[in-house]
Amino acid sequence: MDGRYEESKVVALVRLLGAIDEGCHDFDALRDAVSETRPPGTRTLRRYLQELAAAGFPWYYERERRCYRFPEGYSLKALRLRPRELLGLMALGRVGAALGGAFVGEVENLLERLVGQGDRQAPAVTVRMAEVELGEAARAVLATLQEGERASRRLRFRYADKRGAISERSVEPYGFIVSLGRVYLVAKDLHRRAIRTFAVDSVAEARLEPNVFVRPADFDLEAYAGSSIAGVMHDGELAEVTVRFAPRVAKAAAQARVVRERRVSHLAGGACEIVYRVASVDELVRWVLGWGEEAEIVAPPAARERAGAIARALAVRYRKKPPVRSARQ
Template sequence: MPRPTGRVLTLLELLQSGGTRTVAELADRLGVEGRTVRRYVNHLIDFDVPVESVRGRYGGYRMAPGYRLPPLMFNDDEALAVLLGLITGWAAGPATAERTAGETATAKIRRVLPKHLAHRLDTLLETLAFTDESRSLDAPAPDAGLLLTLADAVRHHRPVSIRYADRHGLPSERTLHPYGIVAHAGRWYVTGQDPRIGEDRTFRLDRIADARTLPGSFEPPPDPDPAERLLTGFATADYRHEVTVRIHGTVEQIRAHLPAGVALLEEAPSPAGATPPTTECWRRVDLRVERLDWLPPVLASLDRPFAIEHPDELRDLVAAFARRLTSYAAAED
């Protein structure tokens, strides 16, 4: 569901409060342009909400006299889609007016849900985590039943059996001790431990065909932090090349180009202890990548001193990239 969902609901509430609202007033309250207000009004009309257009100097929009919004009757899939659409629009971002509107709309929908569904959705919301790269999450929400099953297993520490297809499409059945559900870079994941091998695993929800809760329970680690485990898993995945680079800069400067889901960052200690993240110093960066050719432009964009420890192939690629840039700069029109 798109991010404007919260604004459409806010528009509905403003019109429900009575009177005629000008386009300028509505645009100001919603933080959008006038033409966007008109588009939102059309959305309401498409849902059979009788919004009337009032002409004249003090014209605008109003609700048809005598109209009252009927009670919201959502099934599980509909309620989940609405709430996830609202939450993914603001949960990972900083405090803004749009975030406040999204939180308000979420709370209002939550209050009118049946108790059994509200309880299950509360369980889901408590188990969701968002990485810094989830702010532009635009992937469709996963199946409601799958999400609710996994969320219940996370909250009550119950093992689950999942039918999963890997990136090559090969199916398998896995057992997982789930720690949490994470939104990252346009996708949804569940993280946890594979009890058969005693190692952490991450599974994309769009590749899970089915999940069912198994008997028994498990003891989660003291601080499972699903988002951190997801990012660490990505950075240490079994890819073709292992890369180690030392970069002189602050954590912020390096992370702007090599985020946690791509690289592990080892901060060099100072004589007095740990080096502050805002201090420029040499820091070791480890990556595992399938291809090396995208790294030279990234290292150049850092605009920081760096040294490649291995592999030698990356040194050759960086040198070739530098020669190309030099030839482009020297070329005459």
């Protein structure tokens, strides 16, 4: 009985790997790819994804395409694994992570060579995700962050925020998001006791710590990214914002799935109201202002006030003459 259960689980993992390798499936589509008749539950699929990551398979969630995939140059298409062979690979990855130190690198090198043979290409030396361009220093940082995420080990690094302030961070890495041409680490900031996103190209001096951790079973990387338009803006608790769109843009607004959770109500005359559930109200306010006078924030009052404040500031700016550019000496 245990053997049959183990076999069926490995079949599910093989199908999951194949679906990730296709690079076009979101979370629900991955469930169907594992089994159309009896798809795994949400918690089960999250556990499967964690097990693959722990075994050294570097999947990540790409925000723009809303799908799970492997980095470019990493393929499994021609790597025909029997169930026991896949189980062995996953066990090897977990053993390497448990041993730590130099063993981690040796096991990862072996897994890279094995997977690199899958499409008869040389193993990837650098990781290239989507259309992201990283400098040499950022690529080295990314490799360290990925190692920490795969091995479930804490990381420490120096981080420069968007204001240029530099701070030391100790985090537990949960995964990666690619958004608007940049790679972001999603991790629990141990000092702030909250999940944060860190732009990889703003990270320096990344290093592994000996401490290991267990990622919460209920953490959903896709849901986390899906509550923000860019995938990386999070202010804390989720909030609902209601926006009314004029008839001339209502259809386009209804089709713009900028966040995962929303409710669309069609009104008389062709207008519509959409309730967005978002992680950053300010991010949504700025996006709504991009629709000009064709969109209006209805609720909550704080979001209306924020939109009004930005609009008044813009009105003052545009009543003035544009600044005169001084000629270069």
